[in-house]
């Protein structure tokens with residue numbers, strides 16, 4: 001299976017300092033593991049282009065997009081504006097956010113141009129906490145939602161699946177897609193944990209799986225297994241993934257006990273679903289993962305599973 005990495009030239013150009021977990025070292029660690037594993041040589045590569053305003057408005061309000069653009073336009077080169085306690089924006093952050101969202105659009109274009117294509121967007125900032133109107137939780141634009149709505153509109157698709165296995169709930173994605181029956185959104189997350197959203201089902205197209213602290217890989221597999229029955233019935237024409245690896249047992253941001261083989265397992269399930277229903281088309285986008293060694297090893301497992309199927 002062909003796997004193409006969509007890279008962002010700005011992904012390592014903003015840094016909030018040594019105490020902030022969303023660090024350029026995350027990307028450096030992944031790049032290092034890609035080289036040492038040999039995956040860098042077996043994957044194809046493409047530089048991401050920035051998302052256009054038109055693409056961003058598929059998932060966000062005009063006020064949100066315009067507000068961030070205005071904030072960015074008055075920033076001095078070394079200045080950071082804090083949108084909340086965790087989410088700071090520099091000029092480079094804003095340009096990186098456009099590239100993170102654009103990577104998803106580029107990846108959708110690439111997978112839709114053939115069969116059995118798997119794209120992975122190796123970008124930062126992540127996206128799944130960004131709501132229609134609000135940047136939060138290190139996220140500015142909801143990359144996976146922009147990609148989903150771009151696929152639906154530009155390729156005239158009817159059904160897109162989004163699978164989010166980040167340890168935090170994809171509240172932004174839920175905010176944007178809830179009630180839209182063209183998208184089936186499956187999200188597992190530790191509960192209680194940031195962003196502390198309601199775990200009750202809000203719409204029939206949202207399948208939430210709250211997980212206790214200490215959840216093991218076997219528990220995780222059992223609890224999300226039903227997704228794949230629902231997804232098979234839904235029969236998506238494209239499968240998108242919010243790939244966060246902060247549920248790893250070594251991650252400092254949460255308390256789950258997943259390991260690399262669990263990420264391999266769920267990625268295989270996703271690839272199998274795509275093979276059966278969407279001509280093998282998968283676009284996966286990096287979300288969280290804050291222990292750099294565990295993150296980079298987990299990304300290798302994710303990509304190996306994408307490559308194998």
Ligand SMILES: [Zn+2]
Nearest residue numbers: 166168246288
């Ligand atoms: Zn996360």
